[in-house]
Amino acid sequence: MFNNLLDSTLEKTLSEIMKLYDGHGGRVTVIDVDPLILKELKRRDFLNYLDFDLSGNAMVVPSYKAIAYKFNQNKPSLVSTRRLKVFETFTESYTRVKSIGNGGAGTVFEVETPDGVRYALKLLNAEAAGNSSKLKRFIQEARFEHDCKCRSIVNAVDFGCLITDDVKQPFYVMPLMDGSLANLMSNPGEFTSTILLKMFLELLDGLRCFYSDGNYHRDVKPQNLLYDGKLNRLFLSDFGIAHIETHYPGATVETVASDRLANFQYAAPEQRVKGGKCDQRSDIYAYGLILNELFTGAVPQGTNYKRIGDVAPEYAYLDEVVEHMIAQNPSDRYANIDSVLLDIEVLSKAADTKLASKQSEESIIDTSDVLQMRIINKKWDDGTIYFEMSDDLRGQWLTIFKSFRHRSFCTDGFHLDPNWFEITGRIIKVFNVGYNKERARDTVEYVSNAVTWANNEYVRMVNNERKRAHEEEVKRRKVELDRADKNAKFSRDINEMLAQL
Incomplete structure (x- = not known):
């Protein structure tokens, strides 16, 4: 239970929310909210507590919150009660433990089965579920991660659909990982560059079959290279905008140049321009940036970037490899x-x-x-x-x-x-x-x-x-x-x- 007095301006904003909130779950969006109001709500911990998502000048109330607005002696207050969310499939039920990540079209939760086994569950949000293209991509992602036999790709182990009012939100379940390569790189004391290089090369070796089949990921970054502590290995995840050669009934999605990334830090030059043509060499560019970052802690920008030989002379030979991987022209990279x-x-x-x-x-x-x-x-x-x-x-x-x-x-x-x-x-x-x-x-x-x-x-x-x-x-x-x-x-x-x- 959380209770806090609000001034009249905040009261008006919250009133607008409740007018649109139907009380049956789902998501409520309030558009054209003053950014100053959002900032004040955040400062008072309302947004953090309620897990509000912000998009532009809009406020979105997630479906997994039960919200009530009331007056106590003519003083407005907001009361939020968290309730458990259970995801059902044909063979299992998964109880939501906490949110562990948010993407452009979905949220990843840590969930638990009745016998205490923890998994990660990725749920397509309601708005994306109403978009035919995004829905097909999500289904394709789930099916591919389930069927793919590459040992360096995260494996989906179960599927389901969350039904809220008239909205059907698909989800899939996968092993719960211990973080990502981004987390490991931020802990150099435990994970040295030599250890990370070994895991990184093992990852690439395990992805040979993925790329030999004509697939490519298009969003390679350290956050999408998940770490399994028990196996001490990295796995490629999040195939939401990947180009997949396998066609699944009802989930065939054509990859077009307009499918652009939200995060451009690891994007190849051809991904940054309208109409740019991508293939596995775009992923090789991202891997080259990451390879350099494993040692230098910095993502190469331009030509005057910090090189591996500057910090680890015994691995200076990798600079030649990185330079070839991150060539601006795709034809100059490794094929x-x-x-x-x-x-x-x-x-x-x-x-x-x-x-x-x-x-x-x-x-x-x-x-x-x-x-x-x-x-x-x-x-x-x-x-x-x-x-x-x-x-x-x-x-x-x-x-x-x-x-x-x-x-x-x-x-x-x-x-x-x-x-x-x-x-x-x-x-x-x-x-x-x-x-x-x-x-x-x-x-x-x-x-x-x-x-x-x-x-x-x-x-x-x-x-x-x-x-x-x-x-x-x-x-x-x-x-x-x-x-x-x-x-x-x-x-x-x-x-x-x-x-x-």
Whole structure:
């Protein structure tokens, strides 16, 4: 219940409403209402509360409101009581929960079934239902969304008709989504440009069949790309002014140039002029604007627009794609969605190859992982010194260690020469040190120097091997890069030619 005192001017306006209101539902329109009065009604929250729609200088009372006008001690007040609206079909009933969107000819509600399942329901408004062309378009939209098998198109799951007095308002039911691409782009913290690009390309890939059948949407914009959070996917919706090749009995509508958009932000140049001819290249133009917006947050206008490479250098290759998609002349754009996706794939691979080649050239040889030996324990026992190492002595390191310069100056079996040492696992044994302390000191010094030298020589050897491998990799990458550039150029040229055949 809402109650608010109105001044005499507002009283007069509301009186006019009630004179026309028949009390049986339906819609009441009051024309030639002073804009100042509408502004005041809005300021006092009447319009927000009653969900009035404004069209020019007119006020429309929706059919889902019960309105009473009364006087209380000669003071006018407006009382509005919301009542539930139930939409019935042959198999189900849907109770209105709230309004979630309004278009030029219809309203989308969130509805609920008796078992608690939520859906979205699109209802054609009463005025549009009385227009033969708009009625046919709505039926065509519902039938197409039900029958279409493209995995990137919203699917209608039920149909019905709301009968109010002599007006029949058709509606259809579809899955309840979690917002649109417009919502996702406004939340960059959760949905990065990379995530959005993946979903966007998956959407285009799923629309191949839609466009290959000769259809085109004519109103592509982020608000019409709905997001399903469970599937983490985008779906194309709202086919109210789409060109559909399939003909449905009683709902065949010819697409004419005069069927123009209400929102021109994403409209192609040919859609902005009277008599302009549209086809799927008009949709490609809109997709190009959106692709750029995914990264820059801005819709390209003119030629001096913010480019993807300015904010995401690793995706700079997409600028070439966008430029081709939003060419002013339709004949200069990609001929179809297949060409767009193929070009992105080819340029993406070429960009990856170029990046890998650059990283190979700039990479620093890292030898921090090279094996380094340490003496962790020394012990003398019965004339022999035992050296325990940090790891087993093996492979190239052991070969280098054994090549250390030797000092052999005794004839009683004492040799400072790695080839005379017994090496087992991580133990080095130096024999015949005896009870001579000077020999013991020389032995420890010699083995320590030999280990240090072997470590340095081993690192030098590994470093040289890795440098050779790195140089070979750089050469190989350059060959791949040249091949990728050649393939990219040829692929674009040949596929553009094939698209025209």
